[in-house]
Amino acid sequence: MHAVAALSAFDLPFLRPTQDAFWQLVRRALAARGIEDTPAKLTRPIDERRLWSHPAIVLGQLDAYRFAQVFPTTLVAIGAPHYACERCDGACYRAVVVVRDGDDIQAWTGLEQKTAAVEGLDHLGSWRLFKAWVQGVVDPASFFGRVVISGGSVESLSLVRSGAADYAVLDCVSWQLVREHLPAVARGLRVLAETDPGLAPPFVTSAARGDRERHAIYEAVAAVVHADEAAAICRRLRLTDVEPAAMLAYDAEPRPVASTVTLLSAARSQRGS
Numbered sequence: 670m671h672a673v674a675a676l677s678a679f680d681l682p683f684l685r686p687t688q689d690a691f692w693q694l695v696r697r698a699l700a701a702r703g704i705e706d707t708p709a710k711l712t713r714p715i716d717e718r719r720l721w722s723h724p725a726i727v728l729g730q731l732d733a734y735r736f737a738q739v740f741p742t743t744l745v746a747i748g749a750p751h752y753a754c755e756r757c758d759g760a761c762y763r764a765v766v767v768v769r770d771g772d773d774i775q776a777w778t779g780l781e782q783k784t785a786a787v788e789g790l791d792h793l794g795s796w797r798l799f800k801a802w803v804q805g806v807v808d809p810a811s812f813f814g815r816v817v818i819s820g821g822s823v824e825s826l827s828l829v830r831s832g833a834a835d836y837a838v839l840d841c842v843s844w845q846l847v848r849e850h851l852p853a854v855a856r857g858l859r860v861l862a863e864t865d866p867g868l869a870p871p872f873v874t875s876a877a878r879g880d881r882e883r884h885a886i887y888e889a890v891a892a893v894v895h896a897d898e899a900a901a902i903c904r905r906l907r908l909t910d911v912e913p914a915a916m917l918a919y920d921a922e923p924r925p926v927a928s929t930v931t932l933l934s935a936a937r938s939q940r941g942s
Contacts, residue, residue, distance in 0.1 A: 670725045675712040678730040678792075678870035679842060679906070681822060683850050685713070687905045694899050695728065698889035704882060726875040728886060732794030733868040737919040746914035747887040748872035753909045756841035760912060761866035764795035764802075765844050767837045768861045769829060777862035778807065782814035783835035786825035789818050795840040798864040822847055826854050836861065842869070842907060871914050887913060 676688050689711060696707045707727050712720060721731065721740040729744070736744055749760035756763040766777050774780065787796050803809050817834050819825040825837035826847060841863070848855040874886050891911050893899045903909065 672706045672725045672727045674728045676730045694893045698892045702885040724877045729873045732870045744873040745876045746871040748911040749914045751910035752907045754845040762869040764798040764864040765860045766862040784815045786819045786828040786834035786837040798867045799838045802864040
């Protein structure tokens with residue numbers, strides 16, 4: 670059975686050469702730790718059902734919601750990444766709500782029944798964070814209007830710029846990467862709101878792998894993240910650190926971390942629910 674690897678969480682088209690270079694360094698670090706059955710290339714495009722259920726997956730990265738709620742028996746989290754981006758804090762990130770500069774909307778509550786652009790059904794982490802945020806304040810049934818599945822962060826932002834959507838919901842890492850590498854796509858857009866933090870997409874491996882292999886894979890990723898030869902690659906990816914992933918931390922997904930849970934509880938109490 671051939672091993673596979675996929676880093677789909679932030680596999681933006683303009684970053685794919687950088688992701689490929691990152692993977693080659695990880696492959697070398699894995700071989701140095703006795704894991705030589707690794708794919709020469711990352712898997713693209715992704716049939717996520719087949720991919721994330723593959724018993725020979727070496728390394729993957731997908732949003733915390735998909736990992737914890739859809740593939741909890743076939744994958745295990747090995748590493749929690751840290752990103753040098755606005756609105757990131759350690760292993761957590763946030764979703765941002767992006768609108769046009771010229772729109773006369775001062776708060777996200779002004780988006781009631783507006784058209785939203787979302788990346789796709791396999792990238793729901795930021796959308797889940799926003800839905801939880803909305804649910805803590807207003808009735809989601811009356812708030813949400815039409816939702817357009819765009820296919821990616823760049824596509825979501827393009828829909829907003831063109832007027833085909835009123836706002837886009839995406840994670841803060843993708844928002845920063847787009848602004849840095851494709852500034853024309855973000856031109857004329859602004860962040861209207863940000864959610865409370867949720868767990869950033871973890872690095873995962875197959876649950877069929879034993880503890881020794883899991884530890885070696887984590888060590889390989891961590892070694893690359895901190896290697897001098899990978900500094901330019903990681904800087905382009907905005908990846909600054911990785912820590913061991915605590916499985917229990919992901920059990921709460923898709924619920925955001927403590928601050929949002931408190932907000933939701935308080936809102937429900939005020940409504941008498």
